[in-house]
Amino acid sequence: MVHHDAISYAGYLIDHHWPREPYISLEKLSVEQYENCFRKAGIDHAVVYCKDHWGTCYYPTQLGMSHPAISFDLVGEVGEMLHRIGAEFTAYYSVGFDEHAARNNPQWVARDPQGQMLRHPKLAPRPRWHRLCLETDYMEFMHEHLAEIFQRYDADSVFLDILGHPHGTYWGAYLCYCDNCQRVFSKRYGYEIPHDPQKMRQHAFDIEDYKAHLDLKWFNSIRTAIKAARPQIPICVNSSAHFRQPLRDLIDHHFTEPFWGHWTSAIYCRGVGRGKFPQGGAQVNSEIYDPSPRDMYQVFAAKHWANGIRPLLYSPSQRPDGRLVTEEFNRLSAGYGELNNLRKLMTDRSTIKCVGVLYHEKTCVDLPDFPYGEDHTRSVKIIEFDQGKPDTFHRSMVAAGINLAAYAQVPVDVITEQDLDIHCLSNYQLLLIGGASRLDEKQASQIIRFVESGGSIILSGDTSLRHGDGTFRSDFLLADAMGVHFDGLDDRFMTNPSGSYLARQPHPVWNQLPETDLPLPPPRYNIKLAGAKVLGTHIDPCAVHEDEQWTSWWSPAPASLALSQDDPKPPLVTHHKYGNGHVVYFAANPFTDAMRWLGHGISNLIDWLLDPPAIRIRTDTPGSLGSTFWRRNHDGQVVIHLVNLGIEKLDGEVLAIPGITIEVSHQFGKICRASIAYPNTMELKVTDNPTMQLIAVPAVEIHTILTLDLWD
Template sequence: MKFRQVHLDFHTSEAIEGIGRDFSKQQFQGMLKTGHVDSITIFSKCHHGWAYHPTTANQMHPHLNFDLLGAQIEAAHEIGVKTPVYLSAGLDERLARKHPQWLIRNQQEQISWTADFMTPGYHQFCMNTPYLDVLTLQVEEVVKKYDVDGIFLDIVGVRECYCQYCVAEIRSQGSDPRNIQDMKKLWEQTYARYANRMNETVHAVKPGLPVFHNSSHVDRGRRDLAHVNTHLELESLPTGGWGYDHFPLSARYAQTLGMDFLGMTGKFHTSWGEFGGYKHPNALRYETALSIANGARCSIGDQLHPGGQMDHATYSLIGEAYREVEAKEEWCRDTTAMADIALLSVEAALWETGVDPHNQHMHHHDTGAVRVLLEGHYLFDVVDLQADLSKYKVVILPDAISITESIKTKLTAFLAGGGKILATGRSGLSPDGTGFEFDLGVEYQDVSPFRPSYFRPNFELPSLRTASFVMYTEGQNTVPTTDGIVLGSKENSYFNRDLFTFCSHQHTPSDLQESGTGMAEGQDGIYIAWNVFEDYATKGSLAVKEIICYALDRLLSNNKSLITNLPAQGVTTLQIQKNSNRWVNHLLYASPVRRGQGVEVIEDIPPLINTEVTVAAAEQVQDVYLAPQNLSLSFSQVNGLVTYTIPEWSCHQMVVIQF
């Protein structure tokens, strides 16, 4: 897989004439060189349903009069650039109007994506219809006819559908469309059948050719869905609705799967389909650096003008980022991440229990946990229940993880190996919610009726000292066990805000009376009695973050693999290059600001001065140097701790620890 990819959208209406009239091999190649691009995903078929090459399996765009796909492949290959090819799988507006009976339907016969045919937009196909045969021929034609370097199939995944084809099939299986569990099995079967057929079609012609099925999200806990792909492309446009939290969460999970993967951002100010919108070059520099710091390759989304000419401003912008990536690739190949902490994803745990997390609005728990871990500069992975936990020191159970038998078995083995647990909220409880399955220093009583309630720690926070700190999310009533160590108490408000009992503008203050345990430590780990990760995701309270960090530092017992004085918005990772006998410490810094209506923008990236890092390394270190500059840093190695200071850097810096 290449490091510097462009994903070149080309969804082009039949109402536009002169398609590709301005295409020039020399101009196309020139822009790829300007952008330092080594792979570009180009279009066979777009969401409008048109092909951009002569075809018998589809219909060429009515205003295209030459083989644009073939010309792009020839031009790219001539200068050593790979060309994966895109086909819109789930959307095909040309066929949607001819065969609306092939579209996904809900129980009320309403169609998907766009509500009707009187509103501009696309409509999504069910893969349990004859459309799958049509798509198969389209994919087969491209793979046979062209020297493609991969296939990218878009807008696919497990989809709910009650079209008449699905209704007929479930009845033929002896079931009923009103049986939701059987319908869920059917939808899973439909996607598996689609993915297997696409893969078999491609690999029958070109064995081993990369194939990716894009659903815009890699489900944590669904390794079966991940492994229908040859690699992963993590679609995560920070300004397009994903935000800057999304990619680290997805990447820290993807890096545990043993698959090659890339991070896909965009050159757009907002998102896909935006013509004339551009990010600041610093944003792309940061976003691509974030990919390689997390063990990923890079992809940047663009959209080709209908005339076929590549946009000079776009490829100058992309080149700002990819010129730096190109210089750094040597230290980013064949890496594995070092991690002290495993964050057990709530999404993954829900899949394990047979609950679809997409319908549960549970993303705040994982998101808040990743924010705290990034800002606290911990080394961590996001894991599912198939992960090997033995290499971690602490497992986090964020807010909403009930302890099923399979989870209990896995965590019991982890604890027996010397690991510790941090559980919060309802996590750690048995599925029936009657008690804790591990020794966390507390006994469970019930859900607190007070919201918000308050936490008074028995320790002093670094920034805020001691107080009664408001906790906005649901809390649990607990009391300490005989040998539990109480780390803080819970306090209730005078009353919940109601018609005749309200106080001030938001909520009632603490009554300053101890009401059970807010935080405690037992033999197996630490428990915090609120959904603190949800709280941090939605409110961002400094107190909540420092409370969590205190618990993690206590559990790690001053045994962290990396310590740094990076600011909170800084990000650090430690990647192992085993074949080169070295570790690579990545440090990143940017501070997104909000502009417009919820758009996060990176523009200014100030330099950081005298960043200190200490890394635990028992083996003798030969050299510590900055990459790609190849400038040695002075360092000390005492009692298994390597310490160095980076005098000045901005955006992204790699420090190589050579053994």
Template structure:
């Protein structure tokens, strides 16, 4: 799997003439070289439904007069660049107009992505309809006729559909289409049948060809869906709706699955389909570095102009990032992540209908943001993970404990593992009492919101105070735990006939019981800390959680003096007998309504790092510069100082066998 990929969108209207008329083999190759690109995903079929090559299974774009797909593949292969081929699976607007009866329908009989045929946009197909046969024929045609290096199928996933085909099938099977679980079950079977048919079709022609089915997000906890692919591509455009928290969250889960994966960002200022929009080169440098620091390869999204001419500014921009990646690849292959902490993802445990449509989820996103800012080494896990690999497991805000999770946690406790639980996490599934022993008993939801927390020890940056807690709180009492801080209730909740000042009522100094407690099994904090941090970003929340984690991790693998926006990971290359410590720093700023951008990258000087490692280190050096770095190792701890960090720096530690 190549490190420096481009995903070359080419969704092109039939109303545009002269498709590919300016395509030039040499110019195409020159741009790939300028961009340091080693793999480019090129189009067989777009969302409009047109093919970009002669076809028996579809219709070639009416404005195209030659085999553009073949020309691109041959030009790329001539200079050693791979060419996975893109097929729009879920969208095909040409066919949608011809066969609206094949589209996904809501209970109200509405279509999606757009709800009618008077709005510009696409309509999504039901893969339980006869459309699937048409799609499979298109896949087979590409696999048989073109030297593709993989197949990328887009806009697919498990769907709830109430089209006449799905309703008829449910009723034929004796089910009730008014039962949502029955509809969801058919959606699962429909997607599994689709992926199986695609695999069978391709394997019959070119066994072993890579296949990826893209739905815009890899759902945590659905390993079965992930393994319907040969590899993973984590679509995560920070400025396109995913945000800068999504990729670290997704990558820290993906690397635990044992599959090759890449991080897909975009060159756009906003998102897909933006012509003439460009990120600052520093943004792409940072985003590419973030991928390799998390064990991923890189992919950058672009969109080809209808005339077929590659955009020079785009490939100079991409080249600024990929030139650096090319120099770093040797230290980024065959790596495994080193982690002290496992974040049990809410998305992996809680049913999707209870989470909404967010690509991250507030509890998971807030937890990852705190862990990154605290320089904690972590993985994101699901229920299939081996808890014994970690020192601490975090149960963020809303993790109910069923019998299976209780058995895993009890075994984890017996081995000396610790838990950090917050909010309603740790309560028995469907109940109001703790299923695991955290040294406290739950009494009720706290009737006051917001309320206050007063820690027994001063916070590092904020000292001693009663800190506002906006999130939902639980009223608890100690059983065999020790209080690390106490709740202070307000005088009253804010309402029409009892309110104070502009926002909320101040603390009354009344002791509302423990707010954080420590026991033999870990620490419990009685508020939705991570959801609150994702939505409010209060410094006190982060310092409270990091205080708890530092108590639970007295022998943390890594300590680093990075600023809050810095990111540190530790990857190991066992075959090379070395660790690679990645340090990154950039500070996104908000431009416009919802767009975060990276422009200026300021250097960070004299970053101190301590690593507790099980090996004797022979040498430490900066990569790819190959500059030796002074270090000392005593009692299993390696210490060094990085003189200057500008965007991304790798520190390599070679160790003895």
């Protein structure tokens, strides 16, 4: 067995869900070829299918269906091979999809409100496997099956797929209406599972609580079965970073798919899954037979390593006859081949604290009365984003907050409700809080203490404005620190893509922004000033975006600024000095990737509020450069990882990023030596000025790692 202190940083999954069809012959399947390809690619961790979505097993099972084309124990031989080459062996098990079980035991299949067997239309035109219900005897079948697997194999860890209702996944956005689930729900809440949209909105919080209850119950049941056979084996669950905290605490290793892209998802998983060997999975836009350029594989690995995340690439690299497509492993070696030179720089380190983006779990159920109209509201409101996966509104604001802070080129972490304690918050200079509507009194008091002690926050919309049940409070819990009071919701322009436009007051935070009326999406919040100063005001759109009032292709343009003295423009952006800290409030939603100007705008605000940040990067192309900042635990050395994100945007074409400067405040520490550690080694010149220490960095082609040694 591979001991987990030897952390794996080069993971791979041969992503094959093979149906029981004659064209899947697997006649040339060779574990020797597996070994040759894995060694060539530098793979130190492999996920091996024990049971896939079809219910196909890749070992001689006594309980399920072994693949008829395999005459030997593939799982056993691959597991032995992985240990022979010193790689981690993870046993994969599909929980929610098992087409063999579904077809042979239809009573185990989840049901829709009409009693029909539940399939997933979002997977069309790909295989539409049926969804299994874990409130049936299928759970007992899995117990026996998992016991069989872990009594047979000395796996280092287990990967459970398609389990429960994690936010942001296509398999989590469902409810089962079978008789068993109806009984569980009715016993817990006193009424049947609603399916009418209006009733679902009415009972949204019960539905979310129900999903969390099932997820915890199901995981504990499966976990007990696995640990009975292998007490010490670590368990990983797909998209574990998207479950509720009680379940996350029980999971040994965290994993998330790149629902927000590799960079943003890695930062999110690093924060939510800290201390749990967080791992990020991805496809490198590779269809195997039309592969991505080699540099894309290097960028894929670098984006995860830079964020302290273990990469796990998955691709369908096995042909129907069993042969591996060796070109995939040739290209993968471009990414993983350099690992041994970098491993010492990726261990024994902690992130440098500067900006924290708050993920507030309780806010992740959007409200039944959230004012988006019938066409846009569901009990748990979901929106579609880049890769077509569902997501709750607050979580999308967290993703945008990560991107905005990353654009500012300062250190950024995701923090959770468990971090809302002054002892943790005091490590940060600035918090970004996007629509954390259901903060409670204790959490709000800790944020206020953070501001009083000299911290800064940028917050938006209904942050701290709702009770735990989703109803509006009479005022913000953070009102004193914000210097404003709530004065009602302005829902006139909810259907407009741009619900408001910004009229700027003279202030340095607006410098170098486009000379036009800058848009923000709805909703809008009316506020009364109570000590805060106005940085910008609302300009109404000239019309409501409706068929009969607005027929242009674009969102309605801003109306005239001409207003009487009796009708002053309402505040949109405010600033309040509170104690030793600062609060900037947007009476709308700036935490969105939909408005280009916000990258520069929030970056300007961060510059002004931190003045200066402890450490940051200056570049003319902040959207194409990823930067992370670490401190080595044993000697305090600073490690900075720079990644050329533009390569992925250009589909593998490498355009080096020049003109990069590192700025380090004197308060952060005095630099005695600055060096490049990768891709070559060289010492860099440090220039001093009254406020900052400056280091010019050579152009970054794919990724560069620098180290800073500080005087004690």
